[in-house]
Amino acid sequence: MKFSVQREALLRPLTIVAGAVERRQTMPILSNMLFKLEGQKLLITGTDLEVELTAQLAVENDTQTKGAVTIPARKIVDICKSLPDDSEIKFTADDNKVVVQSGRSRFSLASLPAADFPSVQRDKSSFSVTVPQKEFGELIHKTAFSMAQQDVRYYLNGMLWELTEQNLRAVATDGHRLAIADVHLTKPSSQAQQQIIVPRKGVLELARLLTDDDESATIDLEFSANHIRAAAGDLVFVSKLVDGKFPDYKRVLPKGGDKKVLADRQDLKAALSRTAILSNEKFRGVRFMLESGTVGVQANNPEQEEASEEISVDYQGDSLEMGFNVSYLIDVLGVLSADSISITLSDSNSSALVQDGDPGNNAMYVVMPMRL
Numbered sequence: 001m002k003f004s005v006q007r008e009a010l011l012r013p014l015t016i017v018a019g020a021v022e023r024r025q026t027m028p029i030l031s032n033m034l035f036k037l038e039g040q041k042l043l044i045t046g047t048d049l050e051v052e053l054t055a056q057l058a059v060e061n062d063t064q065t066k067g068a069v070t071i072p073a074r075k076i077v078d079i080c081k082s083l084p085d086d087s088e089i090k091f092t093a094d095d096n097k098v099v100v101q102s103g104r105s106r107f108s109l110a111s112l113p114a115a116d117f118p119s120v121q122r123d124k125s126s127f128s129v130t131v132p133q134k135e136f137g138e139l140i141h142k143t144a145f146s147m148a149q150q151d152v153r154y155y156l157n158g159m160l161w162e163l164t165e166q167n168l169r170a171v172a173t174d175g176h177r178l179a180i181a182d183v184h185l186t187k188p189s190s191q192a193q194q195q196i197i198v199p200r201k202g203v204l205e206l207a208r209l210l211t212d213d214d215e216s217a218t219i220d221l222e223f224s225a226n227h228i229r230a231a232a233g234d235l236v237f238v239s240k241l242v243d244g245k246f247p248d249y250k251r252v253l254p255k256g257g258d259k260k261v262l263a264d265r266q267d268l269k270a271a272l273s274r275t276a277i278l279s280n281e282k283f284r285g286v287r288f289m290l291e292s293g294t295v296g297v298q299a300n301n302p303e304q305e306e307a308s309e310e311i312s313v314d315y316q317g318d319s320l321e322m323g324f325n326v327s328y329l330i331d332v333l334g335v336l337s338a339d340s341i342s343i344t345l346s347d348s349n350s351s352a353l354v355q356d357g358d359p360g361n362n363a364m365y366v367v368m369p370m371r372l
Contacts, residue, residue, distance in 0.1 A: 047118065051199075084103070151175070176325065186218055
């Protein structure tokens with residue numbers, strides 16, 4: 001099995017597929033990627049048995065042979081990255097060795113049998129939707145930071161996707177904050193409302209496939225009882241779904257908030273970032289003091305150090321004082337894009353609802369208060 005390929009053509013798909021490969025594996029074969037040659041076409045696959053990524057690219061294959069071989073994932077990525085730009089890479093494979101050559105460089109890598117390489121077993125697709133890649137990427141960007149990490153409530157270690165006839169909604173929460181965003185479907189879905197939970201790693205790997213260079217690029221999403229499949233250009237992603245029930249997020253959306261604050265996003269973010277320097281490193285609490293026309297932010301720590309800021313806002317109403325985890329507020333302000341943001345509050349024990357200041361926004365965030 002012999003073929004050659006330009007470094008630039010190989011590097012991006014190789015790096016994306018390597019994302020599915022875990023550094024620590026229970027099975028040695030899972031540390032490898034499968035290279036499958038079919039004429040002038042090369043398929044590269046990586047998996048951890050939960051998530052599988054496959055990339056397709058054109059190569060030069062004079063012999064028109066077919067074949068398959070596994071190559072250590074991290075090593076081949078590092079080799080390709082280290083080679084000069086515009087270099088041609090030649091691969092030669094036999095039973096248990098793969099030789100990689102470029103210019104005067106030569107690498108001989110150990111290989112494992114391609115027949116032993118596992119794949120994620122998919123069930124039959126039940127429905128599919130198409131969404132613009134750029135908007136889908138923004139959907140993930142606006143919500144992924146709120147996903148839990150290693151929570152015992154395993155269904156929170158992922159993202160809820162709720163599909164209606166016209167929209168795909170993403171919801172993520174770690175129990176302290178909640179992020180919701182919507183994207184409009186390219187074609188209306190014929191399905192009744194569906195809910196699935198995509199695991200955290202699947203969401204993050206899926207985001208890496210997307211490109212925002214081409215405004216017209218779309219991604220096809222296929223759903224089945226236990227899996228999701230996504231196809232974007234020459235890349236195919238498959239992931240198992242989280243088996244569990246996501247909490248009813250609509251119940252925690254604050255209702256009846258009578259205090260609406262309009263603030264400059266950058267000013268508020270900068271004030272919070274400065275105040276956070278002297279907040280308690282463990283709890284990250286800041287005091288949020290609302291008065292007519294101003295918001296004061298105050299933090300202190302066990303060393304008796306204190307920081308305070310005050311910024312002008314558009315607010316007329318009663319004064320209010322409450323505590324927040326400053327990191328959660330900064331995260332939300334970091335993914336919003338409008339110049340102004342709105343914060344809706346009701347009392348010191350109720351959550352804050354944060355949104356873009358413009359009426360056409362398609363995302364909302366709930367941040368729980370904290371006792372200081």
